[in-house]
Amino acid sequence: MDGCTLCQDRGLILQGDVAVPCRCALQKSIQQRLADSNLPRNLTSCTFAKFDFSYYSKNCLDPVKGISFYQSACRAYGAARDFIRAFLRDPYTDGLIFTGQVGSGKTFLACCIANALLEQKKELLFVVVPDLLDKIRSTFDGQRQGEADLTEQDITDAAREVPLLFLDDLGAHNYTEWTKNKLYSILNYRLNECLPTVITTNISLEDLEGYLGRRTTSRLFQMCRPYRLLVEVDIRLIRRQAREAG
Incomplete structure (x- = not known):
């Protein structure tokens, strides 16, 4: 570090x-x-070696890109590896945004990046978007639960200024004007300071503006290169069934 x-x-x-x-x-x-050690405990073991390409069909095609699910996963995987090399050379590199349905491996791949960089002693912050917004809201609605000295500015500054930010589950939630403004504030700062952000979302690129608004979506497109992960069946469901069967 x-x-x-x-x-x-x-x-x-x-x-x-x-x-x-x-x-x-x-x-x-x-x-x-x-966020304690930044990554959820169950994701600290995510590595590129464990990324399983067998979940991604070579026969099903992405209707947008016209390539197979497998090819799309290869591109996302390659982009993740490339990001690590780029970040180690220059911490002001472009970020990434992984899109795809629930259970398509987006968070797993993002955590592969995070774990690899943590091994290199790099400073980063991993937050789940709804949790981040709840923490900000809790500073002024009487639900602080032991974090009475933590202010809204403290939390937003931490997300704004960390060298590498992971925003997980920027999903299809009910975004109010307040939440949109908070996300815009964080992303706009990071864009202006050239600080990379890795984002996962189950919202398609075409639908992002409808949830987040034009200002925030514009910032995302400027600061992150998009990659899509597609599967036929939720990977987490497949793994759960395999554990139960074994």
Whole structure:
């Protein structure tokens, strides 16, 4: 992980004669409270070696791209590997957005990226979009549950400023003007600062604007390269049935 130029990784800086916590220490603390070790426990074992191409049909065709589900998965997989190499060379590279129906492997592939970069000691934040919005909302609706010192600004700044942000499940939810504005604020900041974001969504590219609005969708298209994952049957259902049968 790159060192802090302000405190040289000591976590403290001097303001006059007084030592105060450095912004980097505050940021790390906020991210820790937001999402513990960033990744959900059941996704910390996701690796590229475990990405199973057999779930993706070589006979079924993507009606939009005209290529097989298998070819589409190969492209997404390749883009994920390429992203890691690009990010390690230049942390201001373009992001990715993985689209596809529920259970098509989007989150798994995003977590392959996250785990590979965590092994390289890179700083990142993984958040599920509905959970992030709930955490922001909880700072002012009386539901803080022990995080009374965590403000709305703290949470949004953590998502805005982290070197690499993963937004999981930017799905077909009921987005109010408030939630649209919060997402726009985060994405617009990251676009302006050239900070990459990896996004998963079950909304098609064609329908994104109807859920998120033109401003937010425009930012997504500017900052992320899209890839599509398609399956005939929910992969999670197949795996669950295999475990029960075994």
